[in-house]
Amino acid sequence: MKYAVCVLLAAALLLPGCGRHTASAAGKSIVVLGIDGMDPNFLERHWDALPNLDRLRKEGEFKRLETTMPPQSPVAWATFITGRDPGGHGLFDFVHRDPQTMMPISAMSLTSQGSRTLSLGSYELPLTSGKVVSFRKGKPFWQILSEHHIPTEIVRMPTDFPPVHCDDGFSVAGMGAPDLRGTYGTFSYFTDDAAQKTRSVSGGQIVHVELKNNSAALRIQGPDNSLRKDKAPTYVEVTVHVDPQQPAARFDLGDTQVLLKEGEWSGWMQAEFPLIPGLKSAAGMFRLYAKKLHPHLEVYVSPVNIDPSDPELPITSPESYSKQLTKSVGLFYTQGMAQDTKAYSAGVFDRADYIAQSRLVSLDHLKLLRYSLDHFHGGFLFFHFFGVDQDSHMLWGKYDDDLLNTYRMVDQTIGWVRQKIGDATLIVMSDHGFSTFNRAVNLNTWLMKEGFLVLDDPKNTSDEEVFPHVDWSRTQAYSVGLNGLYLNLQGREREGIVEPGNQADALLKKISERLLAARDPEGGKPMIGGVTLTHTEFHGDMLDRGPDMIVGYMPGYRSSWQTVLGAVPTALVEDNTDAWRADHCIDARFVPGVLISNRRSRAPDPHLYDLTVSLLDQFGLGPGTGMIGHSIY
Numbered sequence: 001m002k003y004a005v006c007v008l009l010a011a012a013l014l015l016p017g018c019g020r021h022t023a024s025a026a027g028k029s030i031v032v033l034g035i036d037g038m039d040p041n042f043l044e045r046h047w048d049a050l051p052n053l054d055r056l057r058k059e060g061e062f063k064r065l066e067t068t069m070p071p072q073s074p075v076a077w078a079t080f081i082t083g084r085d086p087g088g089h090g091l092f093d094f095v096h097r098d099p100q101t102m103m104p105i106s107a108m109s110l111t112s113q114g115s116r117t118l119s120l121g122s123y124e125l126p127l128t129s130g131k132v133v134s135f136r137k138g139k140p141f142w143q144i145l146s147e148h149h150i151p152t153e154i155v156r157m158p159t160d161f162p163p164v165h166c167d168d169g170f171s172v173a174g175m176g177a178p179d180l181r182g183t184y185g186t187f188s189y190f191t192d193d194a195a196q197k198t199r200s201v202s203g204g205q206i207v208h209v210e211l212k213n214n215s216a217a218l219r220i221q222g223p224d225n226s227l228r229k230d231k232a233p234t235y236v237e238v239t240v241h242v243d244p245q246q247p248a249a250r251f252d253l254g255d256t257q258v259l260l261k262e263g264e265w266s267g268w269m270q271a272e273f274p275l276i277p278g279l280k281s282a283a284g285m286f287r288l289y290a291k292k293l294h295p296h297l298e299v300y301v302s303p304v305n306i307d308p309s310d311p312e313l314p315i316t317s318p319e320s321y322s323k324q325l326t327k328s329v330g331l332f333y334t335q336g337m338a339q340d341t342k343a344y345s346a347g348v349f350d351r352a353d354y355i356a357q358s359r360l361v362s363l364d365h366l367k368l369l370r371y372s373l374d375h376f377h378g379g380f381l382f383f384h385f386f387g388v389d390q391d392s393h394m395l396w397g398k399y400d401d402d403l404l405n406t407y408r409m410v411d412q413t414i415g416w417v418r419q420k421i422g423d424a425t426l427i428v429m430s431d432h433g434f435s436t437f438n439r440a441v442n443l444n445t446w447l448m449k450e451g452f453l454v455l456d457d458p459k460n461t462s463d464e465e466v467f468p469h470v471d472w473s474r475t476q477a478y479s480v481g482l483n484g485l486y487l488n489l490q491g492r493e494r495e496g497i498v499e500p501g502n503q504a505d506a507l508l509k510k511i512s513e514r515l516l517a518a519r520d521p522e523g524g525k526p527m528i529g530g531v532t533l534t535h536t537e538f539h540g541d542m543l544d545r546g547p548d549m550i551v552g553y554m555p556g557y558r559s560s561w562q563t564v565l566g567a568v569p570t571a572l573v574e575d576n577t578d579a580w581r582a583d584h585c586i587d588a589r590f591v592p593g594v595l596i597s598n599r600r601s602r603a604p605d606p607h608l609y610d611l612t613v614s615l616l617d618q619f620g621l622g623p624g625t626g627m628i629g630h631s632i633y
């Protein structure tokens, strides 16, 4: 059973005409492996350990690939998808803000409920369809290929949720696809350790349980019940029976029983979260990890993923494709950002736990690649691999051997992909590289110290989010997101005071100059490598959505997590002590991506948006509307 919302949504999105063609219009075959975060310098240090990548570059080429400002994955992949810079596709950061409320909002997509409802007892039934809207503008290049009857297969393209529909194509959503609760991933961690109280942590919940007769009920939270007036969350219950002597336990979910030894992971457990008891439910699935069973129970439960065999939201196009995939390869992580870096940062995972979980995700997704290659008979195929990016965030600079194992996984993949595709063009590329993240800059605090942002009382600095103490009547500029700096502009911000035009331009110039001169109070190093003035440097008609300036940090520095959500902490710069130890949201010049291919290109300094135009060109097609790149071949 499903949400009424989703049935309507499915009806709206399911269009006829999807079929697998056996030959492309131009008879071409191109496979692109998008390896998120693959770093050129790391590769250059490790060619010996990566024989397939090494062979590919020797037979063809290895170049740095220029990336976007800011070099954040959603921004960079949206540029690859549309051949536009952020001014054209409208994604400037992971996080944008609503200028009326200053609330940080996801830049990628929005899920909304139907606006008209019918009240029935404690239920509220939607009469109009809710919808998922992607904020990305501009036609994806593979939609243009498909319009010319070139078969396309797009596996886990970031910011492609809901996946765009193509008559001659299949796609699976990636980064940007939510878990069943509508979040980017919320894990649960159950323990009877008295030191652990029930509480929320970033990206998860820690739940204290009591064992009685060696058993406990683990209540796993599903989606809020959109059909109820109070929107109460839904739950399913897993009962754990711990063996009093052995490090083993049995987990019961309805009729399903799973035995796990300490340290073992379960497969996917499918569950129905009740919406109207006996009538309607939402299908989800999760995996259990029996981290410890003695002396304390410590059980991790993954975020509840959308079940691809019965999807509540459109995670593939055509929507029925996810069922076909499940039949062929089994269940798989459907969550966009599935590596649980949050559980590692929260101390629920240690490094070995994180690496094991990340590997499970990668193996699930490589099954999808194998399936796609088995059914690939020419045309265009894209596959996105997230493991290198996510693992680099947690391992970079300290655990090189572990990170090299993730690179090895990619290298082995390239080995079997090449065997499969013969002399088709193979492009291995990344959206950005990597850098250290030692010092976190509280950019709003910097703006305050420079007089551009004013608090109601200067003593009211804190980690509180969404600017609770900012006096907007005296504030000229503020920061939200990982790189965004906005003016408090008249006619745009609710209490804007900066006049658009000359006054705004002069202010941006002044802030730029001071940022470039900004020094870390500890050690005196420059913190900012460059800034981008979006209104003069970007192209397109989405400029009003983005920040007025993008701040490019020097390697080693990044915006603090508090800055992202609009806080003004006391310290100007703080040491980064999080397990999230490396990053790339800095000046784009320091973190280029890579382009490795069995085909040689002419361009000495290719950019992501050049690659988009080049792919169209290889199939004999010109650039799409608004594309700013040039073919590299």
Ligand SMILES: [Zn+2]
Pocket (backbone or CB within 6 Å): 037, 073, 389, 390, 393, 584
């Ligand atoms: Zn990243």
